[in-house]
Amino acid sequence: MTKQLLVLGGGTAGTMIVNKLRRRLAPEQWAITVVDRDDRHTYQPGYLFLPFGTYRPSQVVRSRHRFLPDGVDLVLGEIHRVDPEERTVALTDGHRLHYDYLVIATGTSPRPDQTPGMLGEEWRRSIFDFYTLEGATALASALEGFDHGRLVVHVTDMPIKCPVAPLEFTFLADAWLRERGLRDRVELVYVTPLPGAFTKPIASQHLGSMLEERKIAVEPDFLVEHVDTARRMLVSYDEREVPFDLLVTVPLNMGAEFIARSGLGDELNYVPVDRHTFQSRAHDTIFAVGDANDIPTSKAGSVAHFSVEVFVDNFLQLVSGQPMTGSFDGHANCFVESGGGKGLLIDFNYDTEPLPGTYPLPVLGPMELLKETRANHLGKLAFRWLYWNVLLPGRPLPLPAHMSMVGKSRPADQTTTPAA
Incomplete structure (x- = not known):
């Protein structure tokens, strides 16, 4: 049968x-x-690039x-x-x-309906998402008409799909505004429920420094209670307020x-x-x-x-009646676009946080971990071809499913920190 x-x-x-x-x-x-x-x-990784005109919708569907x-x-x-x-x-x-x-x-999926005021009259007028094709496309039009004011990038709560994507959007927005000579006219703010830029200490410190270098303000530990659309304000449970002219939010994911x-x-x-x-x-x-x-x-x-x-x-x-012997270790790696034709790469699992080094080969790389390089940016762009032609069809991709410590090094002043 x-x-x-x-x-x-x-x-x-x-x-x-x-x-x-x-x-x-x-x-x-x-x-x-x-x-x-x-x-x-x-x-879906292509949604990040739609607001800035790098990709067209037809290239991601x-x-x-x-x-x-x-x-x-x-x-x-x-x-x-x-x-x-x-x-x-x-x-x-x-x-x-x-x-x-x-x-x-x-x-x-993003659920803007779960935050009072988010999915209201300002949705896709002054409040946008980029985790959907429709949202990213609408945001592209909004950015074209945005030449001054307060641009707030906001994460509602964790977990979210691709947790580095909001940071990537922030870095790309900074670079996009600089290219157009508008950066001095726009205040960029990154609002996160986390105590820092990322969930793991070494990467958080590195990414936080990148935000500081770009003069991007960070509002940490911010748990949004509602969006006051009349005043264009994010309001947290502890009654802090973050005003915005243009809000790019990552709604609660469910x-x-x-x-x-x-x-x-x-x-x-x-x-x-x-x-x-x-x-x-x-x-x-x-x-x-x-x-x-x-x-x-x-x-x-x-x-x-x-x-x-x-x-x-x-x-x-x-x-076939045998015990399952495979054991997933939580392996993840993510390119992080940082603007200006550069990017980072992070590689980690349940037990090991992102560390500096090279990937996938020691010394040779060609990707460098936790370091902005042109190669990492090109790797992210090249992944779209790999996705359609290798990954989805189930063809072999010569990357180990389990994370390796080969090529990685832990900073001398850091102690072991589980990543799970």
Whole structure:
């Protein structure tokens, strides 16, 4: 009897999984189905560049069908509910899909509706996001008409997708304004719920220095309670206020609503899983991969890539009756655009924070860690081609899934700090 693997979400993690597993699961024994609401796959790291005209919307959108292999069915529809006991998924149109194993890869999304005043009359007038295609495109138009005032970049709360992206936007905005001779007419402010620029001490110190060098003010430990649109003001729970003329915000990020309806998630709709195998803590036939789970590392494309490598081998062991031996270590690496045609690279995992050094090879690099270089910037731009042509199709990328300490060095005045 044919078994059914059902993958909810045709984004980065879901697409990589089905491409890799379709090659390795016998088609006469396994049927594979992907469910998503539409046939639009977006290259989400490209959203960062849309407001500054580096990319056009057409360069970050392609068809999901294009990246799914023969022998994988794509069902377009909204997911209503998962029934783990019956092993079925109900769609809002009434259809029910059976599964033997379920992979939840529906990611995370910005929820401006969760902050009072954010999603109101000023939404995409003086308040913008860039974590959606529509938001980034609207922000591009707003920036074209912005030549003076107070530009505030704001993070509502953690976790968020790609936690360095708000910093990248801030650095790119600084460079963009300088290129146009407008920087002296614009006050740039970075507002964060964190005590510093980033979650890990060494990287936070380095990135904080970069903000200071660019005369970007930082408002730390700011937990927004509401947005006062009449006065154009961010108001925190401790009653601090941050005025703005143009607000670029990262709303609260949450998992899909069907996860809550199914009783599978935490308070932010992320599926609690074993952080090494991605298996649901409540149901052994359910896995959550990519941004949809609650593992304590960055919600980023690199994490999806590295975790899929571990998941695929583990899944093949599981369905053949063997114990899962792979263990994900929380490996993440992220390019950080810093403006002026330069960028940084950070590489870390559950136990090791970002450190200086070279990547992926010692001495040779060619990427340097925690250092602004032209090579890092070019690496970020080149990744778009790799994403469409290598990563999504599930082709081998010669980067180890587990983090290596080779090429890294810890500053002498730093002690070991777990990154999880």
